[in-house]
Amino acid sequence: GNSVTQMEGPVTLSEEAFLTINCTYTATGYPSLFWYVQYPGEGLQLLLKATKADDKGSNKGFEATYRKETTSFHLEKGSVQVSDSAVYFCALSDPNTGNQFYFGTGTSLTVIP
């Protein structure tokens, strides 16, 4: 079946530190992969996506590369800001299951000045 596993938090970093949030997946087909961000009190917003192997998604300084050989889609940012404090969700959609999405459990990030 389909599943997403992401690193447990919470993660606390100082401003300008390097961020990595690990995400690995299991899928029966050839999924598309997504990172969503949830700011306090809000719904999920799309951060970036990649639709095929070796694609790199990027947005707001965040990047993630679709690695089929390691079934991974790790989120990285070179220099985090206080405003990046949020919960981050890794997700996949599998064409074999229509438009259903499968989400990781979320990783809470706090960036301190």
Add this chain to the structure above:
Amino acid sequence: DVKVTQSSRYLVKRTGEKVFLECVQDMDHENMFWYRQDPGLGLRLIYFSYDVKMKEKGDIPEGYSVSREKKERFSLILESASTNQTSMYLCASIAGGDLHQPQHFGDGTRLSIL
């Protein structure tokens, strides 16, 4: 931009009440979803719908039902609310056909059952 609107940001109800959570999307999307979000458990799918009057059970449908009478509106119903249904509820929508597009989410309804 896609807009998914959930009718309430915060809701407080009593045990045994029938509760309605409403979701409206403005992009003519075929597919709509209801999730609940709990700490440490991520998002869990309750129900989804591929078209008007169609519904499919997700992973945790017990204690819930849904209604989709119009394409733009997807309602989640708690038939007899219980305290273990206190949670954040998120609605999402996505167009049919293109399987590489993201789901679009509303801002969520934080529901407390007393």
